Amino acid sequence: MSNEQENTKKEALITIRTLLESGENEELLKFINDELYAADLAEFAYDLSLEENISLLNLLDELMAVDMLKDMETGLQEKILAAYDPETIARRFIDWMDSDDAVDILNQMNIELRDKVIAHMTDLEASRNIVSLLQYREDVAGGLMAKELIKVNINWTVSQCTDEIRSQAENVTKVYSTYVVDDQEKLVGIVSLKDIILANARTKVEKIYSDEVISVNTYTPAEEVAQMMRKYDMVVLPVVDTLGRLIGRITIDDVVDFIKEEADKDYQLMSGLAEDVEITDRVWILSRARLPWLLIGLLGGIASSRVIGLYEGELGAFPQMAFFMPLVAAMGGNAGVQSSAIIVQGLANNTLGSTNILPKLGKEFTVALLNGLICAALILGYNLIVGNSQALALTVSIALLSAIVFASLLGMIIPLLLNKFQIDPAIATGPFITTTNDLLGLGIYFSIGALLL
CATH class of the missing domain: 1.10.357.20 (SLC41 divalent cation transporters, integral membrane domain)
Known part of the structure; x- marks a missing residue:
């Protein structure tokens, strides 16, 4: 980090602290929205006290608060979430997260607290998705994937396809690909948004989709997933179950997070640390x-x-x-x-x-x-x-x-x-x-x- 960036960071941190202490919430939110990203706030979190972090999270809108929380290291996340009751954790944070990010947070909790949080979720479909993801280990494809995706049936027309994409896109933060499945929900291919837009409304999806699609099984090792995405220069990878049914997708940011975690573990092993630790640990x-x-x-x-x-x-x-x-x-x-x-x-x-x-x-x-x-x-x-x-x-x-x-x-x-x-x-x-x-x-x-x- 250059001296100029370091000075800018210090000035922003001082501004946040000053506005928090003075209670100028509107000015603080305006400063954050104009000058900072959630990743910046997550970085500042290590210089703020626990009370300051909680106050800041309570001020932010749900999406910004979620992005700030999920970008923090595990140890700090645990300390902050310990200040909230299960219902608040569910409705303030988990309800607003993609399923894979929610599972990462829930896996840090003991089983009793985790069950209470899931029970307080307002979105029943999201809670079912999370429960299904919790069965997978963190080092396999199922542990990396998110359930939110866009899929269309091979027998639909482009008009039906467009309507369904609009409906499904409400639950998907980023649209990378549109997957094509058959009547048994088995993955058969992929169709680009360009082809959907250019095709006649009455054209069947089977006429415009491509059957050249690479996928992984839910129990494919995460390291193999990372190697595959690097080898084929992919930003998203579909995940299927043992029957070939489409059940999720892995995005490049999930793989990058996994690679970083593995690199940290390897570095710690090379340095003579017997377990994964952080500077914030006891x-x-x-x-x-x-x-x-x-x-x-x-x-x-x-x-x-x-x-x-x-x-x-x-x-x-x-x-x-x-x-x-x-x-x-x-x-x-x-x-x-x-x-x-x-x-x-x-x-x-x-x-x-x-x-x-x-x-x-x-x-x-x-x-x-x-x-x-x-x-x-x-x-x-x-x-x-x-x-x-x-x-x-x-x-x-x-x-x-x-x-x-x-x-x-x-x-x-x-x-x-x-x-x-x-x-x-x-x-x-x-x-x-x-x-x-x-x-x-x-x-x-x-x-x-x-x-x-």
């Missing part, structure tokens, strides 16, 4: 998320000290070896993390593939070998220049080359094994691989030292 939750990997690091450190202890005699005879212990361990750890990051990236974007994987792994091994040789040559030259013994120089160089190669191999293998057993391979780029490679590097270093010195 101290104990933040501590609980960090402690497991810190304890693993602690055990790794103890194991490293034991490895060093096994070679106490060599260290006593050649104390210069201690100078290069951090170097070998760190370089091995870095090489392992680099290799595992490439493999995890390939698994995530499906570029690694399930066939012809050996040439790609061979290429990664070649890169590790080349980098190891370059680093080993550099450290050999350094040791010779500063006057260290040839035996020590060779020991450090060979150990460094070996540590980089073996750590890279470990960095390639571990993510593939984790992925095979349905465990998030992003774990392999975090403290786990670093600690493992530290042990590996030290073991290699002292083993070579015992042979050469």
Whole structure:
């Protein structure tokens, strides 16, 4: 964010706070409508107190309030909604949301509160849609989709089609596509608004629709949905049940939200966080998320000290070896993390593939070998220049080359094994691989030292 944008944000925040405190509600609403979007208000929410956020939401119209709330992070949403009773949550927020956004909010609540909120909804059809969506996990197509869409029957005329579109569009925020179904509600194709407008009013839909439509099943993994929409450059994707009946649609904003959440989770795993947390969470939750990997690091450190202890005699005879212990361990750890990051990236974007994987792994091994040789040559030259013994120089160089190669191999293998057993391979780029490679590097270093010195 540039300094100018940062200053503009601060000025807007000061204005909101000032108008809230003075009770100048009309001026505040005018300022918001003229200058800000709901996404801006959601960003400001982290700088406002809980009472200020609630006051602001109560002032906004329903649509703006809903947009502001759904753009917030989960933790803040929970705190704000805790201030409202179930009836207010239902009629002030849930009733005005698309079904997929409403389900995201309701999934944060305990079952008792969720049922009370649904019971207070005024739109019975919307409540039925929400109940049907709650059965799906968040990581499948059914958990991403919204029930609101526009569909027409293949046997209708364009005139009937136009009337039905007008009727259905009242419940659809954004019209991306018009889907064509048969008498059994099975998805058979898609028809563009252009073709509907240009066609004769008495023309049947079957004459103008296209049967080239890509769809997914309700239990298609969300990652596969994201890859499909990226591959085919789609902004909306229809969802069908096991019988092929059209039951929902997934829009690009839902996929972007999922990708962001997955990226956040992977980043946290790579950083050594055991669960999904936010800065607004309580101290104990933040501590609980960090402690497991810190304890693993602690055990790794103890194991490293034991490895060093096994070679106490060599260290006593050649104390210069201690100078290069951090170097070998760190370089091995870095090489392992680099290799595992490439493999995890390939698994995530499906570029690694399930066939012809050996040439790609061979290429990664070649890169590790080349980098190891370059680093080993550099450290050999350094040791010779500063006057260290040839035996020590060779020991450090060979150990460094070996540590980089073996750590890279470990960095390639571990993510593939984790992925095979349905465990998030992003774990392999975090403290786990670093600690493992530290042990590996030290073991290699002292083993070579015992042979050469």
